[in-house]
Amino acid sequence: MSHSDYDADDGWDDVDDSDDGYMPCPHCGATMLEDAEYCPACDRWMTSEDQPDKRHPWWIIVVIGALILVMILSVLP
Numbered sequence: 001m002s003h004s005d006y007d008a009d010d011g012w013d014d015v016d017d018s019d020d021g022y023m024p025c026p027h028c029g030a031t032m033l034e035d036a037e038y039c040p041a042c043d044r045w046m047t048s049e050d051q052p053d054k055r056h057p058w059w060i061i062v063v064i065g066a067l068i069l070v071m072i073l074s075v076l077p
Contacts, residue, residue: 023034030041038045 028042
């Protein structure tokens, strides 16, 4: 294939770069392999047990419930 036969549409533009096999570490944000068992930057494991806890502490729910109860009781005669 000579240089004059090269078609610009046959270049590397067709390559999908969105799935390059890397992802940010959920703990430190460093780039790491998607299949890695731990982050090489912060040495934290990627198991589900080590993921940050997204539940609210029980005492926050109790305090919010108590505040709502106090507001309701203060409005009633």
